[in-house]
Amino acid sequence: MSAEAGPTAVGERRWVNRVFGGLAWIVGLLMFFPVFWMVLNSFKTEADANASPKLFFTPTLDEYRTVTESAGGLLSFSEAFTNSIVIVVASTLIVLALAIPAAYALAVRPVLKWRDVLFFFISTKFLPVVAAILPVWILARELGLLNSRLVLIILYTAINLPLAVWMLRSFFAEIPRELIEAAEIDGASLRGQLTSIILPMAAPGIAATALLCVIFAWNEFFYAVQLNPVEGSTMPIWVTTNVSTRGDFLAKLSAASVLACIPVVLAGWIAQKRMIRGLAMGAIK
């Protein structure tokens, strides 16, 4: 009996694996399809894009030219792109500069009640964004920050900081304690320990954290549209300016969306390579 049970069980498992594998592919393709369709549409003419779904067409870069050259509304592509880059880079750098020492303090030299501190950090994310917008908007107006890059830099820093502290803390906590102690005995100052031991070892974790901050900040729409609808606004707002009330805009919108996606996809790809190399280095067991 047992001789029979073995092969049957293996066969059953293989069958189940195949079914789940197939399902995973279907779900994956379903999720990917809109993205694929968007990329496809971006290379079509408006006429082609709005005709009945069509897989074969003559690809053109016309719509890319249109969206990048003409200032659709008040916001031009180059302006929005520069704004996004400045806001994302600045907020991410500030987040890392604040989160690394905080995470170090929580992971390596825990303060009293560090768990409460950690909970407090994450509790700031409980509040719905919509509930916060009115006071934020009034504050921004009073401080003269409406339609400025600064207001988004401050907000994105505040939004990403708790998450970054959480993530970095767990990466720092994985560094074997003895290594830090060895560095301490070897004569490394706090700064020396950070720069020569902790940061290089946590590099993959820092890259992952930075990537998440970049993605969140790049894609954020709600605050941007409320606080910076005109000037100092970002790529997501620029994408929506390509929606027009008259005429077709599907190909144009697709081209704008693809342009908005490229930087984060690129950032993800670069960070991923770094992360994998860092992990392969055996820095973190």
Next chain:
Amino acid sequence: MTGVRYVEATRTYEGTDTPAVDSLSLDISDAELLVLVGPSGSGKSTALRMLAGLEPLNAGSIHIGDRDVSNVRPRDRDIAMVFQNYALYPQLSVAENMGFALKQHGVPKEERVTRVRETARILDLEPFLDRKPKHLSGGQRQRVAMGRAIVRQPAVYLMDEPLSNLDAKLRVQTRTEVVELQNRLGVTTVYVTHDQVEAMTMGHRVAVLKDGVLQQCDAPSTLYHEPVNVFVAGFIGSPAMNLVELGDERPLRIGDVELELDGADLAALGNGTGAVTVGFRPEALRIGDGPLQARIRTVEDLGSEMFVHVAVEHRGDSVPLIAKMSPPFDGSPDDTVGLQIAGTTHVFGGDGARIASTRATLRSQGAVSRS
């Protein structure tokens, strides 16, 4: 030169009432290799970490040379430490690992390179200087960890079970190397281990700890032959000393056999009251035609010597004893044999402290005393 002195050093971890190290006083002389040994939870590693400055003191003080270092940062104590898992910096090469401390102390590059090379030569690490730790074997990593400590030429070496991750053969070989190296360098060394064989073979003196309290600190042979209490007697020696609780009955008996202690001053003990435990080493237990009946449980043949595990009936229990024999021995499990004590017997009082060590003889009841 540089000795180390613990003066009633105490460390109590937060959230506990019992100190991990309780009022430890130890004087370690210059160039001495002192081994701290004890079972897990005995406070030996904590004691070492206190010396390293990685654990603060709740009371007492620690001195390196003439300097009270109790409140000095680890990096200002002039010590080097070898960790159990080596704690090599994974992103740095062997040479960079070994030179890290020198770099932190501002040693110029040329001197750094020379010193690292010299140390690598002593430890046979020259071919590996450019490798990362993950490309080294366990034994090589261990040597790099040693090298990192040696290259600094500190006042004191601290070693926290540095051999416990090596396989048995390499451990024995490295043990000898560490002892030789320490002799050659003549640097005061505090070595922590849970392995009493390592402690006995390496230490100039061995400090035995239990529950954070120092039990005895003496030369290995003194620990072996004159343990201060039951704990040290049972902990030091492999196989462990045979310990039998005799209670407060007089005359002293094991099973139904009388234990007669030698020496006039022990007559009082033999006639007095109070619970007593006796201990005798496996080599002091002779198997043959002695009066104490025992059943053989197993026989371990190590080639050069044999350990015979026997069980005797004592106060309603089966008490295990071990005898060390020279081959040949042809007993087998379940054979009944007669035991006699042929060496020193230690007598411990009710509080565990050793009262006396003397020769003792087992005599069956009714036999004539002192034939």
